[in-house]
Amino acid sequence: NAGVTQTPKFRVLKTGQSMTLLCAQDMNHEYMYWYRQDPGMGLRLIHYSVGEGTTAKGEVPDGYNVSRLKKQNFLLGLESAAPSQTSVYFCASSRGRADTQYFGPGTRLTVL
Amino acid sequence: GQNIDQPTEMTATEGAIVQINCTYQTSGFNGLFWYQQHAGEAPTFLSYNVLDGLEEKGRFSSFLSRSKGYSYLLLKELQMKDSASYLCAVRDYSGGYQKVTFGTGTKLQVIP
Numbered sequence: 001n002a003g004v005t006q007t008p009k010f011r012v013l014k015t016g017q018s019m020t021l022l023c024a025q026d027m028n029h030e031y032m033y034w035y036r037q038d039p040g041m042g043l044r045l046i047h048y049s050v051g052e053g054t055t056a057k058g059e060v061p062d063g064y065n066v067s068r069l070k071k072q073n074f075l076l077g078l079e080s081a082a083p084s085q086t087s088v089y090f091c092a093s094s095r096g097r098a099d100t101q102y103f104g105p106g107t108r109l110t111v112l
Numbered sequence: 113g114q115n116i117d118q119p120t121e122m123t124a125t126e127g128a129i130v131q132i133n134c135t136y137q138t139s140g141f142n143g144l145f146w147y148q149q150h151a152g153e154a155p156t157f158l159s160y161n162v163l164d165g166l167e168e169k170g171r172f173s174s175f176l177s178r179s180k181g182y183s184y185l186l187l188k189e190l191q192m193k194d195s196a197s198y199l200c201a202v203r204d205y206s207g208g209y210q211k212v213t214f215g216t217g218t219k220l221q222v223i224p
Contacts, residue, residue, distance in 0.1 A: 042216035090154060098203040098210035103154035
């Protein structure tokens with residue numbers, strides 16, 4: 001039982017490049033989330049999903065897109081990376097909308 | 113909206129007791145979580161309170177007072193491995209749905 005996994009663990013991008021972060025969970029959870037964590041800002045919700053094929057915006061959605069084609073996977077895309085998107089990105093999943101969240105190990109992204 | 117306040121940093125001595133406070137303001141409170149996050153790692157669930165009072169779980173206890181908008185996490189018999197950030201997260205019900213919002217976290221340093 002791997003829980004929540006994320007790939008890649010580290011990535012460096014140049015401004016304007018695109019990339020996709022992959023999150024996978026094996027707990028059959030309906031809800032999945034993407035957060036970014038910056039010093040002094042805490043965890044901020046980017047987008048979340050309430051089930052396969054359904055996504056919704058969180059607190060800071062601009063510059064990101066998401067997809068949930070399969071229940072176990074939640075993808076976060078950056079179409080044109082900007083230095084302001086340098087951050088640590090965490091994926092999480094939960095059984096219900098406000099149940100305990102289980103987090104992946106994080107992806108450290110640097111945009112130059 | 114929500115407003116969650118935690119001290120930014122705390123220092124305590126190995127073997128001692130430390131109390132980490134969290135205050136919040138929300139109109140539709142429906143529970144409070146505490147998470148632990150070691151540097152460079154993902155947050156992990158510690159405790160959940162929805163009713164007033166103290167919940168004890170080994171060396172860790174969490175207290176909630178809904179009328180005061182106040183919670184604390186109590187760590188006893190501190191160990192060096194307890195050095196981490198502690199995140200308070202509030203669940204509330206507003207606009208027809210539930211959501212969880214994280215505080216910025218309290219960085220605890222345990223010294224010998």
